[in-house]
Amino acid sequence: MTIIDISMPIQTSMPVYKNRDEKRPIIQVVRDFVSGSVYESRLSIDMHTGTHIDAPLHMIEDGGDLAVYPKERWVSPCTVLDFTHVKDGITEKDLMQRDILSGEFLLLKTQNSFYEGFNPDFVYLERTGAEYLLETGIIGVGIDSLGIERSQPGHETHKTLLRERIMILEGLRLKEVTEGRYILIAAPLNIPGVEASPVRAFLIDRGFFNL
Numbered sequence: 031m032t033i034i035d036i037s038m039p040i041q042t043s044m045p046v047y048k049n050r051d052e053k054r055p056i057i058q059v060v061r062d063f064v065s066g067s068v069y070e071s072r073l074s075i076d077m078h079t080g081t082h083i084d085a086p087l088h089m090i091e092d093g094g095d096l097a098v099y100p101k102e103r104w105v106s107p108c109t110v111l112d113f114t115h116v117k118d119g120i121t122e123k124d125l126m127q128r129d130i131l132s133g134e135f136l137l138l139k140t141q142n143s144f145y146e147g148f149n150p151d152f153v154y155l156e157r158t159g160a161e162y163l164l165e166t167g168i169i170g171v172g173i174d175s176l177g178i179e180r181s182q183p184g185h186e187t188h189k190t191l192l193r194e195r196i197m198i199l200e201g202l203r204l205k206e207v208t209e210g211r212y213i214l215i216a217a218p219l220n221i222p223g224v225e226a227s228p229v230r231a232f233l234i235d236r237g238f239f240n241l
């Protein structure tokens with residue numbers, strides 16, 4: 031079986047959105063073998079740090095938390111498309127030339143995956159691209175940047191997708207992934223009432239399931 035881990039390691043030195051210190055995780059050792067007989071640590075983390083899922087509540091006041099997504103969404107057929115040639119925003123024009131399957135998750139591989147730090151000019155999904163994706167019938171969209179959009183003051187990309195409960199997966203690492211069809215596993219922590227959650231995300235070769 032081929033399993034590709036497409037999530038970011040959670041560590042103090044990891045890239046965070048706009049290099050903001052409050053987005054940096056704090057991992058604190060609360061007990062160790064010097065002070066006692068067990069080892070325990072505590073994690074304090076912004077829900078949007080690293081690889082994570084956004085729920086509608088992130089952008090829409092009464093949009094709902096992670097529970098709006100059906101559980102089937104945590105394990106989905108998925109297509110990875112290569113957009114490493116795009117320099118700025120991925121638009122309707124870029125997407126309409128590609129095969130995008132209804133009922134599947136779509137992952138956008140861009141040149142972000144080849145950049146280790148936070149790049150303020152990261153490649154993103156532009157509003158017309160998000161609007162086009164609604165017509166395709168996808169169930170979710172993921173990208174290898176810490177935000178699915180930038181330079182759009184009204185957050186149109188997020189709102190267009192979240193209004194229709196299209197799941198957004200951000201902070202993916204797709205450098206080692208080639209374009210193609212996979213099974214995506216990406217499940218949030220079970221935290222009621224919140225607008226996002228860190229996830230561990232994997233792609234699995236469809237051959238393993240004889241699909």
Ligand SMILES: [Zn+2]
Pocket residue numbers: 078082083084176177200226
């Ligand atoms: Zn987010």
